[in-house]
């Protein structure tokens with residue numbers, strides 16, 4: 460073997476080592492997955508490196524990498540697409556072009572990206588929004604909101620809520636030809652978190668008379684108290700969303716101070732003074748047996764009261780919709796929850812399914828056995844388009 464081919468071989472081995480991730484047997488299109496994961500991993504490493512050098516905040520680099528995938532609002536033969544604002548919040552609106560004799564259904568959508576990244580203009584969101592508007596003959600509102608690290612909780616929540624309240628007024632619904640009795644609120648990941656939180660908030664809002672018909676939550680993040688659930692442990696290094704990245708997202712949502720992130724990685728960010736809240740996120744009592752596997756629930760994981768005092772958001776139900784009590788949950792609308800097996804957020808979704816069903820809320824739960832976090836956004840994956848199709852037919856039949 461010549462020197463040159465030896466080096467080529469070495470580089471090849473290193474690349475393969477970098478790109479390779481052990482995937483479960485039931486994984487579809489494993490090579491596509493590894494390729495996508497390698498790209499993501501490279502972005503994360505680059506962003507981490509630039510942050511180490513003090514050049515750019517991690518999330519700012521990630522945002523630049525992502526914004527390449529943004530598309531302008533372009534109408535097609537079936538759907539008219541416009542960027543506008545609702546109460547100063549930028550939204551993208553998709554309205555079917557064909558005439559309709561009846562009032563239309565509507566979906567109000569909140570994109571994911573860990574409260575730090577993403578926008579309604581990302582190619583994948585734009586496509587799914589179009590499909591939904593076209594297939595359901597529905598008005599589709601995809602909202603933006605200000606993001607971390609520049610803005611923290613409650614800005615994200617409040618932006619979404621302001622846009623939503625603007626939309627849920629009779630005169631605006633009339634303007635868009637929307638049937639006020641057939642409105643869904645939906646979101647994925649951190650968008651699912653915001654969707655669940657605003658739907659709860661609506662229940663207590665005397666100014667909003669419209670009743671939401673459906674909430675649909677796609678692998679939502681629903682609680683910040685316990686980042687040591689079996690799914691966080693099992694999928695700490697899963698493709699697309701690692702535990703460390705999710706913890707970073709959570710902590711950036713609350714603060715730029717990285718001491719919260721450190722405490723969270725040890726799962727010691729909530730003090731014993733708040734132990735009464737753990738019953739709402741107790742995976743030992745809320746997870747179906749098959750997801751608990753061999754994991755042992757430890758009650759002792761309380762941290763310093765300093766951190767908990769410093770960040771009251773840690774105990775806020777608007778950050779962790781799972782902290783709502785049963786009397787509140789009871790009034791929630793028909794719910795669709797999608798969970799993926801290989802996802803740190805899996806158990807958040809599973810626990811919400813249990814809690815909602817316990818108080819009699821009707822829940823359709825779709826668990827994707829070979830699914831991983833973000834699959835709803837990977838529209839070029841066979842599994843992604845299949846899941847979106849299943850979701851759309853459910854929505855079509857229920858909204």
Ligand SMILES: *[C@@H]1O[C@H](CO)[C@@H](O)[C@H](O)[C@H]1NC(C)=O
Nearest residue numbers: 534535536537538589590593
């Ligand atoms: C518009 O709708 C027609 C009929 O359903 C379909 O064949 C066509 O592909 C759609 N166009 C786009 C751009 O999606």
Ligand SMILES: *[C@@H]1O[C@H](CO)[C@@H](O)[C@H](O)[C@H]1NC(C)=O
Nearest residue numbers: 734737738741743744756758
């Ligand atoms: C969690 O649930 C387990 C089993 O149901 C129970 O033994 C434990 O005391 C609970 N802990 C908390 C903090 O609610």
